[in-house]
Amino acid sequence: MRYILTAFRGYRILSHSSLKGLEFVPSISSQWSLFRRSYTTSVKGDQSVKNPRFKVTVVGSGNWGTTTAKIIAENTRLNPTLFQQQVNMWVFEEQIHGKRLTEIINTEHENIKYLPGVKLPSNIIAVADIVQAVKDSNILVFNLPHQFLPGVCAQLKGHIHPQARAISCLKGLEVTPDGCTLLCDSIAHGLNIPCGALSGANLAPEVAREKYSETTIAYKLPNDHFPGDVDRQTWKTLFHRPYFHVRVVSDVAGVSLGGALKNIVALAAGFVEGKGWGENAKAAIMRRGLIEMIRFGQLFYKDCDMATFTHESAGVADLITTCAGGRNVRVGAEMARSGRSAEAVEKELLNGQSAQGVLVTKEVYELLENKGLLNEFPLFEVTYQITFNGYPIDKLPSLFDRFD
Ligand SMILES: NC(=O)c1ccc[n+]([C@@H]2O[C@H](COP(=O)([O-])OP(=O)(O)OC[C@H]3O[C@@H](n4cnc5c(N)ncnc54)[C@H](O)[C@@H]3O)[C@@H](O)[C@H]2O)c1
Numbered sequence: 560m561r562y563i564l565t566a567f568r569g570y571r572i573l574s575h576s577s578l579k580g581l582e583f584v585p586s587i588s589s590q591w592s593l594f595r596r597s598y599t600t601s602v603k604g605d606q607s608v609k610n611p612r613f614k615v616t617v618v619g620s621g622n623w624g625t626t627t628a629k630i631i632a633e634n635t636r637l638n639p640t641l642f643q644q645q646v647n648m649w650v651f652e653e654q655i656h657g658k659r660l661t662e663i664i665n666t667e668h669e670n671i672k673y674l675p676g677v678k679l680p681s682n683i684i685a686v687a688d689i690v691q692a693v694k695d696s697n698i699l700v701f702n703l704p705h706q707f708l709p710g711v712c713a714q715l716k717g718h719i720h721p722q723a724r725a726i727s728c729l730k731g732l733e734v735t736p737d738g739c740t741l742l743c744d745s746i747a748h749g750l751n752i753p754c755g756a757l758s759g760a761n762l763a764p765e766v767a768r769e770k771y772s773e774t775t776i777a778y779k780l781p782n783d784h785f786p787g788d789v790d791r792q793t794w795k796t797l798f799h800r801p802y803f804h805v806r807v808v809s810d811v812a813g814v815s816l817g818g819a820l821k822n823i824v825a826l827a828a829g830f831v832e833g834k835g836w837g838e839n840a841k842a843a844i845m846r847r848g849l850i851e852m853i854r855f856g857q858l859f860y861k862d863c864d865m866a867t868f869t870h871e872s873a874g875v876a877d878l879i880t881t882c883a884g885g886r887n888v889r890v891g892a893e894m895a896r897s898g899r900s901a902e903a904v905e906k907e908l909l910n911g912q913s914a915q916g917v918l919v920t921k922e923v924y925e926l927l928e929n930k931g932l933l934n935e936f937p938l939f940e941v942t943y944q945i946t947f948n949g950y951p952i953d954k955l956p957s958l959f960d961r962f963d
């Protein structure tokens with residue numbers, strides 16, 4: 560009986576106004592088959608619990624990687640008919656006080672280096688061998704600093720479940736002087752699997768402590784999707800928690816760009832914070848930054864929905880939270896206070912974590928310079944010049960004057 564009720568409850572969720580009309584709303588016939596499957600399960604024994612459809616691996620175990628593994632492991636426990644309970648988490652192995660980090664996570668259920676002070680569900684299994692970690696997993700959640708993504712994809716090539724589907728929680732871009740690629744597209748092309756994007760106003764230490772926040776997932780069903788394939792509702796069931804509210808949209812480019820570009824703005828917001836210029840100055844940086852984020856989307860991704868930047872957590876909400884309390888703003892502020900390099904400050908402040916804004920600032924600058932577009936992106940250019948060429952932060956307002 561429980562499963563019959565679940566089936567009808569599922570129908571109500573899928574008909575909810577914010578999701579209505581999207582491609583994942585199942586047809587009456589698929590509702591019927593869901594009902595029939597649930598009914599059969601209830602009378603024949605719980606086969607779906609023994610053989611749930613999806614096995615999940617989180618590829619990455621940093622501050623956000625571990626937090627998303629916690630969210631997912633809570634949800635796989637709550638949805639045993641859909642997901643295998645065990646969630647593998649690939650860990651880039653290191654020794655902490657003479658012990659392997661994987662061993663610490665698996666025995667103490669805490670990632671003492673990258674998410675200290677947060678107990679993890681015991682169904683998270685830390686795995687150091689990346690091929691072993693993804694074995695038989697048909698849902699892959701990528702979550703690591705973007706400089707490591709190419710190496711990780713190279714190791715995974717040829718070892719992925721043939722029907723795997725992925726989501727990228729990374730905030731960055733793959734940029735060459737000629738153009739840029741969304742990280743979810745790099746994963747999709749590199750591994751030949753569909754990949755969406757998750758991004759939002761999500762400072763990991765807050766989410767990990769179950770403080771309320773929102774996020775945005777963008778996913779498009781692949782053309783060759785099959786019955787029982789991962790769809791938008793699957794992603795929502797995997798990530799939505801009472802403290803972590805998920806909205807699912809289809810604008811993969813907007814969601815990805817919001818997460819990547821806000822990191823440049825956060826670095827600049829850190830500069831004015833470190834100088835003690837106050838909240839008005841920070842608001843000016845954020846205003847300029849938002850305009851440039853939207854402009855970048857318009858120039859490089861014609862299908863990008865500009866409303867994503869204003870309406871979704873992955874847009875302006877992430878910009879606000881990042882500029883208030885993220886690692887990039889802390890790095891920028893300390894650079895301004897101490898006059899030291901981004902690299903030195905990152906090393907001192909972050910204990911192995913990464914401020915992605917430093918790398919993205921450089922990559923985006925090189926792209927814009929090569930395309931002759933720097934005049935349209937004064938904040939991005941000035942942030943680069945301060946970070947990499949020693950331009951004095953005090954000159955920041957007059958540098959903007961050049962463009963106004
Ligand atoms: N931390 C947050 O609050 C937060 C929130 C939302 C999104 N993000 C984004 O999520 C992504 C992952 O960030 P994070 O906070 O989990 O990572 P992090 O900054 O904590 O990075 C550390 C991770 O990198 C790994 N690492 C170090 N060297 C490596 C190597 N050579 N190869 C592979 N891995 C290596 C470490 O083992 C560790 O797991 C980033 O794109 C970030 O922008 C972070």
Ligand SMILES: O=P(O)(O)OC[C@H](O)CO
Pocket residue numbers: 730759760761762763825877880881884885886887888913914915
């Ligand atoms: O700590 P940051 O600056 O990497 O930002 C973390 C998240 O992206 C905020 O949403």
